[in-house]
Amino acid sequence: MESTKTRILKKLLETDGYLSGQDLCEQLGVSRTAVWKYMKQLKEEGYEIEAVQNKGYCLKDVPDVLGESEIKSRLHTRWAGQTLYYYDEIDSTNTQIKRLAEEDAPHGTLAVADYQSKGKGRRGHAWDSPHGSAIYMSILFRPDIRPDRASMLTLVIGLSVAQAIRSNLGVQAQIKWPNDIVLNGKKLVGILTEMSAQMNYIEYLVTGIGINANLREFPEELADKATSLQKEIGHKVNRSALIAECMKKIEENYETFVKTQDLSGMMEAYQEVLVNQDQQVRVLEPGHEYTGIARGINAMGELLVEREDGTITEVYAGEVSV
Numbered sequence: 024m025e026s027t028k029t030r031i032l033k034k035l036l037e038t039d040g041y042l043s044g045q046d047l048c049e050q051l052g053v054s055r056t057a058v059w060k061y062m063k064q065l066k067e068e069g070y071e072i073e074a075v076q077n078k079g080y081c082l083k084d085v086p087d088v089l090g091e092s093e094i095k096s097r098l099h100t101r102w103a104g105q106t107l108y109y110y111d112e113i114d115s116t117n118t119q120i121k122r123l124a125e126e127d128a129p130h131g132t133l134a135v136a137d138y139q140s141k142g143k144g145r146r147g148h149a150w151d152s153p154h155g156s157a158i159y160m161s162i163l164f165r166p167d168i169r170p171d172r173a174s175m176l177t178l179v180i181g182l183s184v185a186q187a188i189r190s191n192l193g194v195q196a197q198i199k200w201p202n203d204i205v206l207n208g209k210k211l212v213g214i215l216t217e218m219s220a221q222m223n224y225i226e227y228l229v230t231g232i233g234i235n236a237n238l239r240e241f242p243e244e245l246a247d248k249a250t251s252l253q254k255e256i257g258h259k260v261n262r263s264a265l266i267a268e269c270m271k272k273i274e275e276n277y278e279t280f281v282k283t284q285d286l287s288g289m290m291e292a293y294q295e296v297l298v299n300q301d302q303q304v305r306v307l308e309p310g311h312e313y314t315g316i317a318r319g320i321n322a323m324g325e326l327l328v329e330r331e332d333g334t335i336t337e338v339y340a341g342e343v344s345v
């Protein structure tokens with residue numbers, strides 16, 4: 024059972040505008056004095072709450088403290104993130120997890136940084152953002168799966184992060200296949216998975232997640248392509264709470280994945296968050312382009328695209344745009 028303070032905070036986070044004290048008491052079954060006491064505690068913790076007579080309470084700003092104890096105090100997992108390394112600054116959390124993996128760090132080890140000096144994006148691009156604003160984290164997996172199944176893990180993580188953003192913040196994050204996360208059509212999260220493997224044996228996988236959390240602005244060239252949670256929600260988000268929620272969803276979905284060794288247990292959930300579901304998409308394969316309607320994914324994580332003649336093409340790799 025959640026504490027009254029957590030329930031009050033959740034109501035404040037869910038409410039767009041003012042939340043009347045009377046409604047809060049009725050919905051939570053608590054006294055006015057209790058509401059007042061918890062509002063005071065939340066303010067002392069840094070939550071900016073405006074109280075207006077005859078209107079109620081309005082959450083104006085949320086504190087954002089990132090650190091080992093802040094994250095740990097919110098973790099309710101068995102293995103995901105239980106071995107945790109926090110850095111004020113690091114070159115790249117993916118690179119750091121690889122170093123830790125070579126030193127026998129356990130499955131589920133998480134590295135989180137407040138700033139990366141050499142953040143890596145896909146296809147050799149850099150992944151930068153200012154200090155104290157984004158979430159940079161990487162998690163180590165030592166999975167018992169065949170190397171040809173490794174790319175599915177990225178979809179598992181994409182789904183988990185989209186679900187965590189939805190449950191933690193109440194916004195409709197969606198997935199652009201295979202694993203970019205978008206909000207209102209703009210990129211919010213990037214995921215980069217790297218693998219160390221033998222021919223038929225995975226030593227480890229590192230999945231790095233970059234979430235545009237509390238960024239106010241983007242460079243001009245990204246302004247119409249990228250967004251942040253702060254921009255979309257209108258206030259800062261608590262990065263530690265979101266990281267903990269990501270770990271919870273990752274642990275749940277990962278366990279479903281290794282049981283079946285494919286995505287059969289997650290196809291419906293993935294379809295629910297797929298941005299192009301039942302919409303026209305353009306598939307850009309090397310030397311070949313076509314359009315069709317996106318119909319979700321199959322158990323291998325391939326995008327199902329219905330062509331004009333009604334046949335279904337399974338897209339394994341390639342760029343998909345609207």
Ligand code: BTN
Pocket residue numbers: 114115116117118139141142143144145146148150158159160161212213214215230231232233234
């Ligand atoms: C992309 O290009 O979309 C993938 C971006 C992945 C960025 C994250 S931030 C945390 C982790 N560390 C890195 O150096 N990259 C990943």
